Amino acid sequence: MASSTSAAPSDGSHTEQTIHKIPDILPRERVFPIQIGGEIFKLSGASISSDAPSYFSQYFLCQIKQAQQNGQDISASIRTLYIDRDPVTFSDIALHLQGYHIQPHDGTHFVRLFADAQFYNCKLALEIMVTLYEESIFISIGDREFQIPRDVLTDPANSPNYFSLGFGLLFARRDEVFPGLDREGLIRPPSILPPSVPNRNADTFADLLRLLHGYPIRIRDETHRDELLRDARYFHFKGLEQKLIPHSISFNSVRQRSEIVLRLENVQKSGIHIIHDRAEEVIEEGGIAAFAESMSGWVNYSRPYVDDAPAELVLEIGAESTRLHFTTDGPRAEFFGDTCARVSKLFEVIATKLGLPPTTQPLGLLMASGGARSLRAVPGNTPLSEDLVIVRLGPEAAVTLDGEDYTYTPPHLAENADSAGANSRKRRRTEGALSDEPLEGENWTIKRGQWRLRIQRSTHGKSNFECAMEAVCLEAFSSELGRNKTRGFLRN
Known part of the structure; x- marks a missing residue:
């Protein structure tokens, strides 16, 4: 059996320093097959163990223990794990398991990563929640996607607001992300729509976001000002509203x-x-x-x-x-x-x-x-x-x-x-008097x-x-x- 340090290069994702921090759950040099939809992914035990405990680590660990109890060859006993989910989304989760940082790039990508990571019980879900609470919020306003930095929304003059309150309720606790559903018997996660506000104007929100960043904008006319004020009130930006009023x-x-x-x-x-x-x-x-x-x-x-x-x-x-x-x-x-x-x-x-x-x-x-x-x-x-x-x-x-x-x-x-x-100056009156x-x-x-x-x-x-x-x-x-x-x- 090869040493743990020699197994690291074959995976291409863990250094000699970090390989010893991976829990000793699955054999690190062994490859485990996972089929997501119509595509097969092969991940090392080191990659799966780095995110343990998860759905994958529990599945393959049970197979190994059963093979050991029956005196069977582990290589012949490992069966492919099949899950009917999106392989494109899982490819990002696989990169996360291999040690790469994953950053959602839009609202749809965000909710798909979050739902599947929660379903697989991966730590990536926690990282996404950290992204949500500390870095950026992904949301669609009107017909346009926006990535809103978290620090812009935590300004005391403009918080609490539509986003901090809404996202706080949506992702309040990791163990209650799917309220009312039993995680143990969950065949697949529920469908989650990307956060969106379809009844607002994207251009108006872009102007509000620019103001929140501290940049000035040119208010074209009173109609434009009224639009900015209306949406500032809608999103509960109280400080911004006070700056916009004439x-x-x-x-x-x-x-x-x-x-x-x-x-x-x-x-x-x-x-x-x-x-x-x-x-x-x-x-x-x-x-x-x-x-x-x-x-x-x-x-x-x-x-x-x-x-x-x-x-x-x-x-x-x-x-x-x-x-x-x-x-x-x-x-x-x-x-x-x-x-x-x-x-x-x-x-x-x-x-x-x-x-x-x-x-x-x-x-x-x-x-x-x-x-x-x-x-x-x-x-x-x-x-x-x-x-x-x-x-x-x-x-x-x-x-x-x-x-x-x-x-x-x-x-x-x-x-x-x-x-x-x-x-002194006089003015005419109807009676003719000055x-x-x-x-x-x-x-x-x-x-x-x-x-x-x-x-x-x-x-x-x-x-x-x-x-x-x-x-x-x-x-x-x-x-x-x-x-x-x-x-x-x-x-x-």
Whole structure:
């Protein structure tokens, strides 16, 4: 009988150093025939023993022991093992048994290797699971195969996600890969489909994957952005979603503060912060005691999972859902539809951050009427505002009214300017009078507006604080004529 070291070259896969690490289960120099489908594979005892215990090692070991018990020649007693499986897939498993590293190259190859390796009880199945959990995920998105590096999917800002949760359930434990099936009596493994998401667009996912790798992409238009956002939400990439939503972050050198412009519908509760006006301290939830009545502050925002520090929030509201009323107490804002509900929810969150109750309704009345959900979602049901929200409209606000630039002058400043004979900009009114400020009872419809949210001492008595909206940039019209001026014709 040849020595174990001399048997290594005949197999071509084990070095002298590794041959001694192979368990002494089957004679290492003996060749064992295995027929998979219509193709015969001949593997040495060293190759089969290196992966023991497995289906192959148990099969041939039983034959050897039976031959020894019966006093038979081992060479004549070894029968060919026949298994009705795919020989192409087994050729890779045979390479694994001979010591070669096997790397799946697509989703179909991945599941076939995994299913057959599990069926044969090979350690290759464990290596594939290690590949799954530590290296790459193979999946088909739309009509294209993707190999996704594992580290891309384990970023805390974007996990757990569709892939980490889905693959974690699919391959949770090695001994329960085929739940509900008895491995001992299993004739063949069940059919496993390659992981796929057929109802998503491959090009869109390729863009998301590029962003996850840290590379920028060019967002062609709003339709493209909407597609990216929709699929980012589908795959549960929360951090990526926050990066994709329309926003602008800049440093305001005049105010010496960082600002973030964000649309109302994209504001999330976890990103809201209240910054003390003087101390520049963040007021945490329930921090009303630290917020002195003589102080004021500003609502700040940090995108969840993305931003490290909050910036002063400039809230953008569009869709012609805001109406500005000019009253004796100053400008007041009225909101409609979903915008009204969103502003109300935002005020509830701000009230909670200040340690105030989210609603001013008595508990008994709430219970009798069906709870807080039965209340109309209007700012007046929060402790920070009446139904018409206080607006601060100063000369620094950039206002476009009826298609023309307009500078608002508060009434008391306008009176001083008129008495001094100041030459200020005028605008025409329907009554023929010239005035630099709107008349009492007039209202504007705000097509688009940007606002800062200021927390200040209350003037309505509902609580110690109120939220005022400070106009930053407004696009408004005062009549149907002004609205019609902004109309455009349909494109061919």
